Amino acid sequence: MSAQNARIFVAGHRGLAGSAIVRRLQAAGCANLILRTSAELDLRDQAAVERFFAETRPEIVVLAAAKVGGILANDSYPVDFLRDNLQIQTNVIDGSYRHGARKLLFLGSSCIYPKFAPQPMPESCLLTGPLEPTNEWYAVAKIAGIKLCQAYRRQYGFDAVALMPTNLYGPGDNFDLQTSHVLPALLRKFHEAKARGDREVVVWGTGTPRREFLHVDDLADACWYLLNNYQGYEPVNVGTGQDISIGELAALIGEIVGFQGELRFDTSKPDGTPRKLLDVTRLSSLGWQARIELRAGIAATYSWFTANAR
Numbered sequence: 001m002s003a004q005n006a007r008i009f010v011a012g013h014r015g016l017a018g019s020a021i022v023r024r025l026q027a028a029g030c031a032n033l034i035l036r037t038s039a040e041l042d043l044r045d046q047a048a049v050e051r052f053f054a055e056t057r058p059e060i061v062v063l064a065a066a067k068v069g070g071i072l073a074n075d076s077y078p079v080d081f082l083r084d085n086l087q088i089q090t091n092v093i094d095g096s097y098r099h100g101a102r103k104l105l106f107l108g109s110s111c112i113y114p115k116f117a118p119q120p121m122p123e124s125c126l127l128t129g130p131l132e133p134t135n136e137w138y139a140v141a142k143i144a145g146i147k148l149c150q151a152y153r154r155q156y157g158f159d160a161v162a163l164m165p166t167n168l169y170g171p172g173d174n175f176d177l178q179t180s181h182v183l184p185a186l187l188r189k190f191h192e193a194k195a196r197g198d199r200e201v202v203v204w205g206t207g208t209p210r211r212e213f214l215h216v217d218d219l220a221d222a223c224w225y226l227l228n229n230y231q232g233y234e235p236v237n238v239g240t241g242q243d244i245s246i247g248e249l250a251a252l253i254g255e256i257v258g259f260q261g262e263l264r265f266d267t268s269k270p271d272g273t274p275r276k277l278l279d280v281t282r283l284s285s286l287g288w289q290a291r292i293e294l295r296a297g298i299a300a301t302y303s304w305f306t307a308n309a310r
């Protein structure tokens, strides 16, 4: 049966990834979406999730719900990042399987790989070395999620697929300076600095770490593609195959926003992992690649921010 006609539950449909996935599914003609806000269904609550699956019996589940945040949030709320994510994914994966779903997509993260993994990082480097301490709580939960997908496939033949997206950005992102990731944080900082006429913008860390950024509409397109074309045990990295230093990213965002002043690097703030570039060979060989170029993607996100997020 085609995915268009299936009952599809998108968990986390108000988040950055989940909302983009809903847009992509709707564009593909999926009219039978099941959506719940966190107020309607607390995915950490096992009994509530059990009742929900018994009532709605989705055929396909996209698990895009998670407690997420940038380097500071991760480091400050270790219990939330570890416990909440373990609860959410265990409840949703188990409920999906037991109530007859035929497929599940689990969204992980590129921070699951070791801090000093070879670059770019192939899926095979999972669990080959110590994690980056600033986000190990989140990473350990996501690694458990991958293993849970593999365990359900192995023990019960459940078609649970794990995707590992790189750092995402786009419309609907969190632009809060304390809890957000670097790209939305810098968009806000440059925007506000320009509006106030400041002479400098503060960038955390040394500016030398390198990160890869994927527009969330590309991620959503990859999800739709893999939903229809992949049934494997192995996780699949989802990225662009290109990275950029934080210093270069700050300069690019400054240009897009039109900020004329200087950058100041606050080295009392953590750098995190030195480099985080995914090896996307598996995804390319499955027939998918990213399309949204970084400058265009940031410019579009900046327009969204000025229209919606202030």
Ligand code: GDP
Residues within 6 Å of the ligand: 069, 070, 071, 072, 111, 135, 167, 177, 179, 180, 181, 182, 183, 185, 186, 202, 203, 204, 205, 209, 211, 246, 269, 270, 271, 272, 273
């Ligand atoms: P990470 O990819 O898990 O390390 O998470 P982030 O996106 O939060 O941070 C990426 C890098 O950007 C780190 O080296 C941060 O120190 C750096 N960075 C520079 N300025 C900022 C900022 O204003 N906010 C955040 N979150 N990170 C920043």
